[in-house]
Every structure is written in C-alpha cells, then in structure tokens.
Amino acid sequence: MSQHLPTASAVQALPGHPFIAYQGNELQVEDVRLSQLAAEHGTPLFVYSKAAMLAALAAYQRGFAGRHAQICYAMKANSSLGVLQIFADAGCGFDIVSGGELERVLAAGGDAAKIIFSGVGKTRSEMRQALQAGIGCFNVESEAELDVLSQVAESLGLKAPVSIRVNPNVDPKTHPYISTGLKDNKFGVAHEDTLRIYQYAAELKGLQVVGIDCHIGSQITDATPYLDAMDRVLDLVVSIEASGIALAHIDFGGGLGINYNNDTPPAADALWAQLLRKLDERGFGQKKLMIEPGRSLVGNAGVCVTEVLYVKPGEHKNFCIIDAAMNDLPRPAMYQAFHAIVPLLAKHVDTPEARYDVVGPICESGDWIGRDRMLAIKAGDQLAVLSAGAYCMSMSSNYNTRGRAVELLVDGSKVHVIRVRESAADQMRLEKLVAL
Numbered sequence: 001m002s003q004h005l006p007t008a009s010a011v012q013a014l015p016g017h018p019f020i021a022y023q024g025n026e027l028q029v030e031d032v033r034l035s036q037l038a039a040e041h042g043t044p045l046f047v048y049s050k051a052a053m054l055a056a057l058a059a060y061q062r063g064f065a066g067r068h069a070q071i072c073y074a075m076k077a078n079s080s081l082g083v084l085q086i087f088a089d090a091g092c093g094f095d096i097v098s099g100g101e102l103e104r105v106l107a108a109g110g111d112a113a114k115i116i117f118s119g120v121g122k123t124r125s126e127m128r129q130a131l132q133a134g135i136g137c138f139n140v141e142s143e144a145e146l147d148v149l150s151q152v153a154e155s156l157g158l159k160a161p162v163s164i165r166v167n168p169n170v171d172p173k174t175h176p177y178i179s180t181g182l183k184d185n186k187f188g189v190a191h192e193d194t195l196r197i198y199q200y201a202a203e204l205k206g207l208q209v210v211g212i213d214c215h216i217g218s219q220i221t222d223a224t225p226y227l228d229a230m231d232r233v234l235d236l237v238v239s240i241e242a243s244g245i246a247l248a249h250i251d252f253g254g255g256l257g258i259n260y261n262n263d264t265p266p267a268a269d270a271l272w273a274q275l276l277r278k279l280d281e282r283g284f285g286q287k288k289l290m291i292e293p294g295r296s297l298v299g300n301a302g303v304c305v306t307e308v309l310y311v312k313p314g315e316h317k318n319f320c321i322i323d324a325a326m327n328d329l330p331r332p333a334m335y336q337a338f339h340a341i342v343p344l345l346a347k348h349v350d351t352p353e354a355r356y357d358v359v360g361p362i363c364e365s366g367d368w369i370g371r372d373r374m375l376a377i378k379a380g381d382q383l384a385v386l387s388a389g390a391y392c393m394s395m396s397s398n399y400n401t402r403g404r405a406v407e408l409l410v411d412g413s414k415v416h417v418i419r420v421r422e423s424a425a426d427q428m429r430l431e432k433l434v435a436l
C-alpha cells in the first residue's frame, strides 16, 4: 500500500499528523527538514513535535473547560525527560507505574501531588518512595495490595490516598494484548467485588479512600466502550457512596486511539463532550475527573527517521533493510502493529516503485517494521516511520547490543537534543568482567 505520497509541490500534511508535512519535496517536522536532522544527527533518529503534543493536550483541555479535571499523562507512552517537561510545564499530572517513572517525573519538574500510581505489582519500596514524595493517589488493583500499602503507610506514619481500579468488563475492541477491562485480564478488581473491597479499604488504618478508577484498554477508536464503562463505574459510585464512603474523584484512565492506518478515533474534546453529557445526566457533573491519556498525547507527534541500508530482491518478496529495528520500534513485532512508512523526499524520479517488506538488521524473523509496502527506494534513501511518538522509545531495548537512538524535540525552527545516541560503552557501563 502506498502511504500518503504527496503529488503537488505545495505543503502536504500527513493525515492525523498535524505538524508533520511535506513542504515541496521535503518532509518536515514543524519548520525543520528531517533530511537536515538526519544529516546532522545520524539515523535511526526520533523526532518529536512540541506543537503536536500541545495540540493533542489542548483537545483534552477544551473538552474539560469549566470542569474540575486533572489530566495525568500516562508517561509509559514516552518517558523521555524532554517530553515530560512539556507536560509538566503545561500543568499536567502524571500516571506512573514504577519507582523509576516517579524519579523521572520529579527530575523533569513534575508536581508530586498530581501523580497517580497505577499497576498491579507495586513493591513495598516503590510504595514507600511514592508516599515519601507525597503523590496524589495510588490506584490499587487487589485486596492484597491494599493490605501491603496500608502497612507501609502506617510504618511511615502516613495515610496513603487510594482509588481502587475496577474492571468494568467491557470489550474495548482493540488488540488483545492492550485490552485491559475484560474479566480475563489481570487488571483491576471485579465489578461484583468492588463494594466489599471499598468497605474493606475504608477500615484500613493506613489508607484514605479518595476515588475510583478504571482503564479499559488502549488504542480505542470507538466511544461506545467508554460510555459503557462509565455507566458501570457510576453504578458503583452510587453504591459505594450509599454505603457511606465518599469518593472525591473518578478516574477514567486513558486509552484513546490515534490514526495509524486510516483509523478514525473520536477527537478528545468530542469524546469528552459525550462522556460529560452522561456524567451530567447521571448527576455526577460536579465530581473531580481524572484521566490518564498516553498514546493520544504523543503518538502522532513523533517519527522515527531511518536509512535504507540495502535493497534485497527475492523470489517471493523484496526486502528493504533499514537501520532501525525491532529494538527501536517494537510494536510491529509485538502486536503486528501498523506504522506508516514514508520517504523523506517525496519524489524519486530515478527509482521505480516496488513492493517491499521493510525489515531491520536484527537476527529475528520478527524484526519487521512494515509488510507489503509500495516504496520507490534505493540504498541510502531515508524513510520516516510515522506514529512513533508513543510506545516506541519507551519500549526500546538494547537487543543485539544496539544503542538506543537519538531523540530530538522540534519547537518551531528550534531543535533540542533530548537524548544522545547510546554507545556500546554506555550499555556495558553496569556490567563487570569476571576475574578468571
């Protein structure tokens, strides 16, 4: 399939990527040509648009205008410090899932009081660290975790603010690995057990119940599962509050999808207009709202620039071997995910178009980035893998002792290096040779 190839020499935006466009023959992020960045910094290279992140955030902010709401960026989507700084500076809180993420937020200038700590397996030391930092809320996922958190808080002479994550048992209609709100998932507590578990939590001395939480999955492109989940959660709010436990906030998690491949998720403001209507109808319009979006804030703000190393024609397939791999872009290997792949230079008069599997140099058949793509390429050409702002760098690895890529943040015509290329020495720094 041919992707977004421009025809005219004018500005041509890429669908779903508001600040990434061809200006004439050249693909740009904001005002900067990607070919220039590749020449200066080498490839593979992640480039993020600050304006695209702020525009994505603005859609949520419009959606919540006039409401008591806190947007907590789910930083697992992209936890680079330069990215966190943007959201901290814009007043966001953060959804974290580890002590390491907590340290990152604090290093980036985030406000501890606006942090929520999610995840099924928090350790005692992570709980201690988060309590001492004074985070806003622990989203607790089991009775066993309530017990441990209460003990840890008591041992510090503190009360841990808690929400319980409920599993609303709705199908978000997304990839099974990123669906989290069904009964068979490891996440949250079952709907039918929730009231009892809240009553239990309210008795524990080290806890202060402050809210309720749900998150049903990721890359959701339809409003219906959200509306269903909201109904299920509000039913619980009614019964929990009727039992005498006040809930100061409702956290609806993250999960809103982005356009990878002609996907049409609702815009954040449109989705929230629908959800807020339901909240109002059910009489909860005044409650404080929390949300935990990740992908929808950063996914389409980033690209990964890569160079074609070799073109390898085959009997059944042609391969386009690039210098980015599954260690940089793990989503195709993990979820058969689609990322659009486009050339940095729109027109290639000298090269015929052919069908390729775009693959990396790693010694695994799973190391593919795109399949059956129509591309007009030759060795030395550069490509941009789109929608690479979320769950790429943050899920990257050093497999095959490949250093992690450079990351750049573009702000208008300014370019900030937010991560330098990782060397083999960087990778070996924590290892020790044995005295043989």
Ligand code: LLP
Residues within 6 Å of the ligand: 074, 077, 095, 118, 119, 178, 215, 217, 218, 219, 253, 254, 255, 256, 292, 293, 294, 295, 296, 331, 335, 390, 391
């Ligand atoms: N809150 C909780 C509790 C979560 O588990 C997640 C994502 C989010 C918020 C943010 O969801 P988002 O708005 O980004 O959809 N690696 C996968 C996605 C895993 C999502 C895990 N949880 C991927 O590359 O598609």
